[in-house]
Amino acid sequence: MPIMPSTVAHAPIITSITELERLASQVRRDIVRQVHAVQSGHPGGSLGCADLLTALYFGIMHHRPDPWDMDGRGQDLFFLSNGHISPVFYSVLARSGYFPVSELATFRRINGRLQGHPTTHEGLPGVRIASGSLGQGLSVGIGAALAKKLNGDDRLVYTLHGDGELQEGQIWEAAMFASAKRVDNLISTVDYNGRQIDGDVDQVLPLGDLHAKWEAFGWDVLKVDGHDMEALLRTYAMAKERTGRGRPVMVLMRTEMGQGVDFMMNSHAWHGIAPNDQQLASALGQLEESLGDY
Secondary structure, three states, rough: OOOOOOOOOOOOOOHHHHHHHHHHHHHHHHHHHHEEEEEEOOOHHHOHHOOOOOOOOHHHHOOOOOOOOOOOOOOEEEEOOOHHHHHHHHHHHHHOOOOOOHHHOOOOOOOOOOOOOOOOOOOOOOOOOOOOOOOOHHHHHHHHHHHHOOOEEOEEEEEEEEEEHHHHHHHHHHHHHHHHHHHHHHHHHEEOEEEEEEHHHHEEEEEOOOHHHHHHHHEEEEEEEOOHHHHHHHHHHHHHHOOOOOOOOOEEEEEEOOOOOOHHOOOHHHHOOOOOHHHHHHHHOOOOOOOOOO
């Protein structure tokens, strides 16, 4: 089936670097407030990916928050594989219009839709897969990308993975399949912060030369500083240009776990613990309230 241009009306794209950076600051405030309120969750990786998800949902992807539909025909799709960083995902979804921002106050609450790891069971708009178990999101993203090809849909599929997640074997099965089947409407990203739940990745299970590894699996590989908004927009524009050429695209994104909050950086310790009242106040004092807190 020939690929046809999309005619779906999408959310507006923001091109101002300053505006995107201010949005990312608000997202970081949302993250620490969500996790603090219930004294559970994963702030470190969420803070590290705040710039990327802000860039994707406000400056890169063509998507339609309202009315939302599961199939997403004529839209770019995003799959969060490392689902434990749900606070950043929920913040960006809410801030881009998928559900009310006030619902962020229900994070990890019983009978709420904002579960600790995203699920489809609650019917939360913007969530297309359950992503608690690491290693599965690339396979899902490949399936969605192939479905778009079958449907004649010219839009792209994006996936995000933690670097510790690359220790899962399913990732490499999927990587091999994607290149073998020329899944060239897929852009995947690895959050390359060098840390995971039990320590530094190099101490737990070293990943070696990831650039050479993904290239050996037949992927087109790019690198980016995950905290440079201008570089993110530029690199993903390059990634989009490289789609449709017979190879899937991988972006290796260097980040710092806990970025934006000084006492959460340079350690794996904040992978999955919540700040106390004093730590919350310190964190919020470092992050601009650009859109207003929920």
